[in-house]
Amino acid sequence: MFSAFFESIWWLLVLIGVMIIVHELGHYWAARFFDVKVEAFSFGFGPRLFGFRKGETDFRFSLILLGGYVKMSGEQIGEEGVMDPRSLLAKPRWQRIIIAFAGPAMNIVLSVAILTGLFMVHYEKTPMRKSPTIAYVQPDGAAAKAGIREGDRVVKVDRIDNPTWRDIFLREISDTNATMALTIERDGKRMDVGIPLPTDEKKEVGSAGFLEQQDILIADFAKGGSAAREAGLQIGDQLKSANGIPVRSVLNLNRAVTESAGKPIEIVYIRGGAEHTVTVTPRWMKSEVATAADQRAATPAVDRWMIGITMQEAYEIVQLPFPEALRESVIQNTEHAGLIYHYLQGMLERRFSPKSMDGPIGMAGLARKAAKLGPLQFFNLMTMVSLNLAIFNLLPIPILDGGVILMLLIEMIRRQDLSLQFKEAVFKVGFAFLMMVVVFVIYNDISKQRAEAPVVQAHPAPAPPAGPKIPGETAKP
Numbered sequence: 001m002f003s004a005f006f007e008s009i010w011w012l013l014v015l016i017g018v019m020i021i022v023h024e025l026g027h028y029w030a031a032r033f034f035d036v037k038v039e040a041f042s043f044g045f046g047p048r049l050f051g052f053r054k055g056e057t058d059f060r061f062s063l064i065l066l067g068g069y070v071k072m073s074g075e076q077i078g079e080e081g082v083m084d085p086r087s088l089l090a091k092p093r094w095q096r097i098i099i100a101f102a103g104p105a106m107n108i109v110l111s112v113a114i115l116t117g118l119f120m121v122h123y124e125k126t127p128m129r130k131s132p133t134i135a136y137v138q139p140d141g142a143a144a145k146a147g148i149r150e151g152d153r154v155v156k157v158d159r160i161d162n163p164t165w166r167d168i169f170l171r172e173i174s175d176t177n178a179t180m181a182l183t184i185e186r187d188g189k190r191m192d193v194g195i196p197l198p199t200d201e202k203k204e205v206g207s208a209g210f211l212e213q214q215d216i217l218i219a220d221f222a223k224g225g226s227a228a229r230e231a232g233l234q235i236g237d238q239l240k241s242a243n244g245i246p247v248r249s250v251l252n253l254n255r256a257v258t259e260s261a262g263k264p265i266e267i268v269y270i271r272g273g274a275e276h277t278v279t280v281t282p283r284w285m286k287s288e289v290a291t292a293a294d295q296r297a298a299t300p301a302v303d304r305w306m307i308g309i310t311m312q313e314a315y316e317i318v319q320l321p322f323p324e325a326l327r328e329s330v331i332q333n334t335e336h337a338g339l340i341y342h343y344l345q346g347m348l349e350r351r352f353s354p355k356s357m358d359g360p361i362g363m364a365g366l367a368r369k370a371a372k373l374g375p376l377q378f379f380n381l382m383t384m385v386s387l388n389l390a391i392f393n394l395l396p397i398p399i400l401d402g403g404v405i406l407m408l409l410i411e412m413i414r415r416q417d418l419s420l421q422f423k424e425a426v427f428k429v430g431f432a433f434l435m436m437v438v439v440f441v442i443y444n445d446i447s448k449q450r451a452e453a454p455v456v457q458a459h460p461a462p463a464p465p466a467g468p469k470i471p472g473e474t475a476k477p
Contacts, residue, residue, distance in 0.1 A: 004368070011367035012360065013065060015382060017043070019107060019389050020068040026106030027070040028057075030099040037073035037086040044068060066360060072099075093408045100404045107390035111383040112329050118379055119325035124315045132165040133213035134184075135248030136255075141209020146195045148184065148210060150248070155190065156183035165212045170335060172197065172208050174342035180208065213248040215314035222285065226308030228267075231280040238270040238314065250311045257282050257305050265307075280307050333387055340391050359441030398430025 020043060031038050037056060042048075044062035051060030074087025088096060132154045137144045157163045157171050158181050171180055179194045195208050216239045221229045239247040242256035243265045256265060264281045282305040320328065358366065363385070370381040394402040407426070411417055 008364035008368040011371045011378075012364035014371075015363070015367045015378075015385060016066065018382065019110075019386050022106050022110050022386070023103040023389065023393070024068045024070050026102035026104070027099060030102035031070065031072055031088070034091055034095045034099065035086055036088050036091060036099065037084065038070060039073055040069075040071035042069050042071070093412050097405050097408050100401045100408070101394075103401055104390040104393045107386045107393075108333070111333050111386040111390070112326070114379050114383045114386070115329035115332060116322070116325045118376060118383075119320045119328055120322060121319055122376055123318050123320045123325070123328070125318050132163065132168060133248070134210050135213035135246075136211040136251040138209035138251075141207070142195050142197055143208045143210040146193050148182075148193060148195070148208075149186065152184040152186050154182055155185050157181070166335070168212075170339060173339055174346070176346055211249040211251055216247050216250060216253070216311050217314050218309050219312040220310040222306070222308035222310075227280050227283050228307040228309045231267075231278050233267070233269065233278060233280070233309070234271065236271075239311070240268040240270060240275065242267050253311065257307055260305060262305055267307075282307050333383070336384060336387055337391060340388060344395075357441050357444060359438075359445040361442065361445035397433065398426045399434060400430070403430055 024041060024043075028038055028041055039056070040058045040060060042060050042062050044065040045067050046063035048058075048060045048062055051058060053059070072088040073084055074089050084090065088099070091099075134143070134148060134150055134152045134154065137148055137150055154163060154168060155161070157168050158175075160167050160171075175197050177197065179196050182193045182195060183190055184193055197208060218228070218233060218235050218237045218239065220235060239253060241247055242253050243260065245252055245256045247253045247256075260282055262282055262284070264279045266277060266279055268275060268277050270276070284303065285306040285308065366381060367378070370378040393400050394405075396402045396406040398404075398407070403426075407418060407423070
């Protein structure tokens with residue numbers, strides 16, 4: 001337990017450490033470019049722990065490591081050195097705007113650069129489809145209640161014609177607690193459907209309750225034994241149907257296996273371009289974690305009938321050349337920025353719950369999990385955190401970079417400085433607001449940790465249905 005705690009803290013410091021240093025370097029380099037005297041470059045807040053001096057700047061590590069700052073000469077009116085021509089307030093407002101914007105800009109550049117580098121070594125290219133086809137509809141889900149059926153083809157979502165599945169997924173999130181407008185094609189006929197998207201309790205964002213059609217491959221077998229492997233199936237086989245049910249998604253196979261109740265099922269698969277058929281007898285297996293598809297479909301990780309395989313969508317890992325990698329990175333970062341904007345808008349409209357926000361405790365857990373999954377996942381998390389940090393700092397909140405830029409723009413329009421009393425009052429309000437946000441997210445993190453803590457049962461769990469049980473096997477479909 002303690003090792004996991006310290007491991008989480010370590011990976012959190014690595015994650016935010018890079019973000020903070022890059023952010024503050026943006027301010028530092030811009031200040032130096034405009035010949036502003038930089039007195040301190042601090043990683044962390046509070047008392048100085050250690051560091052070194054280079055030229056006129058003290059580079060230091062401070063006690064509270066969750067943040068950082070660049071101290072420039074004469075930042076505040078009345079401060080000693082404000083009349084120095086190299087002080088910040090002695091510079092034109094347009095230069096001060098660039099200095100304030102440089103920090104978030106560096107975080108955006110970092111996010112684009114990391115994702116570009118990742119795509120140059122590992123890009124998962126999925127098969128292109130003209131229009132997304134719905135492969136699975138969750139019973140009693142929002143899509144099912146709206147009349148959506150398996151096999152329906154989505155030809156329009158909101159105002160987007162011929163959308164990709166990523167377009168649909170992005171709208172599904174941004175339309176939380178609103179209605180997502182779809183145009184579907186069924187049996188050659190088109191119809192308009194509105195799907196109300198209630199907040200999913202686990203994901204805390206909108207959930208339509210459907211999955212896209214995919215080509216499903218066997219990725220791995222359960223440890224300790226697998227009915228599928230014993231029947232002759234191999235890693236890389238493409239699954240076509242199970243007991244006559246087309247395997248268009250992971251959930252289709254799960255449903256066929258569950259409905260079999262332990263009876264043999266006939267699986268049609270493709271290997272080497274040829275179609276084959278095999279009979280597999282499911283086993284009652286203990287589930288350790290839910291699959292990604294389970295989580296999207298809100299299916300809990302419980303004991304159930306399984307054939308002992310892990311499935312994945314068919315994709316090809318390619319290395320994109322730099323121009324394509326940069327283009328895809330910009331596209332995905334733009335989409336992520338749009339999601340953040342829709343999330344903030346949804347919070348103001350009270351469609352999103354602030355409880356979905358992660359604070360330092362939640363971020364530490366995410367950093368540890370990403371690090372365990374490997375460098376690709378950790379760098380992916382870093383891009384998202386860097387982009388979030390940039391957008392958060394650009395919000396027009398006093399004390400943040402966005403608030404500083406807003407006040408400078410107001411002064412440029414008025415062609416005179418705002419009063420010192422007004423500035424002090426505004427910054428006090430901004431500081432109080434940020435402290436409230438910090439307290440809220442930390443309390444929210446603690447509440448989530450308590451909710452996720454394991455509960456000891458006072459009574460024995462119900463016995464599984466009759467059937468063979470294989471002790472110690474990993475839970476997989």
